[in-house]
Amino acid sequence: MFIKTYNDPEYTDLKLLSLSILILPFQSFLGILVLFFVILKSWINNYKNIIKNNLSYSFIIVTVLMIIASIFAYNSSESFLGLVHFVPFFLMFLGLRTLISNYNQLFFIILPIILNSVIIVLLGIGEVKLGWQTPDLFFKLSGWRLIAYGIPEGRMSSVFPHANPLTLYLTTALTFTLALIIYRREKHKFNQIDLLLISTIILNLIGLILTSSRNGWIITFFSFIAFAIYSNWYVILQLLAFGGFIVSWASFGNLPGQNWTRKIVPSFLWQRLSDQMYPDRPLPTLRSSQWRYCFDLITDRPFFGWGLRNFSVLYEEKTSIYLGHPHNLFLMFGAETGLITLGVIMFIIGRILWQGIQALNRLKLQKSQGIILFSYLVVFSSFIIFNLFDVSIFDLRLNILGWIILASISGVSENIVKN
Template identity: 45%
Template sequence: MLILPLFPAMGAIGLFVVLIRVWQCRFEQIIKNHFNWCLAIVAVLFLISSALAEYPQEAWLGLANFLPFFLLFIALKILIQHPRQLRQLSWCLILPSLPVVMLGFGQIFAAWDTPPLLESILGWQLEPQGIPEGRMSSVFNYTNFLAIYLAIAFTLALGLWLDTWRTWRNQRSSTQTWTLLLLSLILLSDISGLILTSSRNAWGLALISFLAYALYMGWGWLVGGVAGLASTILWASFAPHLGGEQLRKVIPAFFWARLSDQMYPDRPVETLRLTQWQFCWDLIKERPLFGWGLRNFTPLYKAKMNLWLGHPHSLILMLSAETGIIATLLLLGIVGKIMIQGMLLLIKKPFNSSGLIFFSYLVAFGCCTLFNLSDVTIFDLRVNTIGWILLSAIDGVVRSKSTTSSIVKHQDIDLRKRAS
């Protein structure tokens, strides 16, 4: 995970080795887990959808964005079962974000590009001025992939910073001080990168993450301050005739013009999200059970609109149109159940010092989910992998805590029987 963002091929090979090893050693445990069978049913529905697809070749290729990650999720939730592992994993996920943003700065401000030899080794290209032009994309092939990656890194880094800060208040050692400084640098770097992606979704997610931590820590004054600042920016963006025009003189145009879409006023109707979503809805009504096949949105949209578009900017609508309503609802149910169990565990079970770190995983995956409501991130290997790893970590800790609680309960019952 430490090398995955900067060296995707090597990171993927390492994870593949882990996947194979866990499945070899824990095969019986895996197949006896009823929850895993639900994911297997989703996989079968995806296969049926691909067999019935309008463009079968595209659909079979599209399975690569899901099936290997189902297997990885099942394997990693067996390995990650203790809250202390979450802290180690968080460091592995956030440390690469620092060089990623540094490369992005060079891309935007110094027009850095990637030498052909280095590009063939690393597997990514640094495009001068970003993709699209003027928006930081760094080592990713589009700015929105960088945006969600930095939103996740920012959320986990903020959790580590707050956790370290609580320790530092009681024990001001030099190690804790240097750790705080490093985490502060990472946070500042991630925020700068998020701003330069010009991703409205990522800006909103960073704000939501900040508010979530403020609520968790019980800092009502900070919640009010951040909410007030956000309301002021929204006012300037969407209500110029109700006093917003005066606020625009204070708030940088970079923010209110991007939020109100005035930065790109002449966008074709075919590129608008509402147009894409309406097209998906029409596809769902025509084939509600098994859909049109994975990755079939692009050729279908091109045939209708005469425009190539990689995805419809909504994972839920895309899955419903491409794989059918049944498979989509079942997959959403699996993910939703894990998140609900994670939140209930955080409320009911004592985590001691690890509660904040576990909370950071819930917030980070929640951000990933919200981002996919108006975009699709599964087409980038690194972002897709990180999302499934966050979910597997949550599920692994939930099941470990539940098992431990059950064992303790049975031991307590046995002791009472013996005593009586």
């Protein structure tokens, strides 16, 4: 079905979008250039439909609220600069959701991500295990670099500036790969393509282990649970629950029999989850400290906040330590733009996801088909979980990917629900 769709001349723009996603992690400038052309063409072709849609009015409201927050910000120049992380992506979302409206078009997004993950993990293994690194000139030409033994040291970061952003990309690829295997198993006998997909999952799991990211491990566990529930894999669900119980027992608190469980669970796992791997970190670098400060900022200015990008300015003044963000997108957004703006943007995203769930119910009798849309919902939920403990918007590639996935859910779901 996908090959037939791919060969359709009407899908030239989607092929360009797929190309953009394919090259984005490795050559951001070219990827963004191709993406800009696709978005511009989408706006030109669908301008009337875009501006008449309620989502357009919703994002106009959010933009106005952000501008108001910037006018009254603690540091207005920083806040107006922060608009670049949001407003262009609103326009991208509104354009792409008109382009991606057919279920089969979802494959144009997932295939380049799956392919990229293989290359990214292989580069990461060379980086963290073999000490691969790239020269400074390479960074100037490509926008990314390999640092010997990773960033932070000993943790795989590959083409990303830190291990944490890498883990979100790998969990996205892992989820899509698993969905594609299930989709294919309903339609085809097991063959070499399935073997390659299984190998990709194993490679992504190895990459996730090497990132040593608790956030990534939690998201992976959540994704497997979600697929087990959706596909009625009760035995696997029980095994996952039992495994999660044993790992939690080994990792947290001071429980009876914990020494026994720690002999079963790999030390790198329970030590990282319990935070014993990196003890005695400075108090201002702890997430709990950053989150408490965000609550204080929200309490002081609950309506329009302190301005975008102002958390870093204020936190450095208070602690003499610079942090780019408070490791929670929602607290950061509430502190910087106020609770009104946070509430509106959460309502918009919640409504889109609810429509996705409604569309999934329409496909309930076609599980092999619904699994792809389901994987999109799982992936975006993974973005939400990630942003409870980190912030993805400051990595341009992840920010683009998140809005593309949300636009895909919105465009396809609206089409399914209406029909």
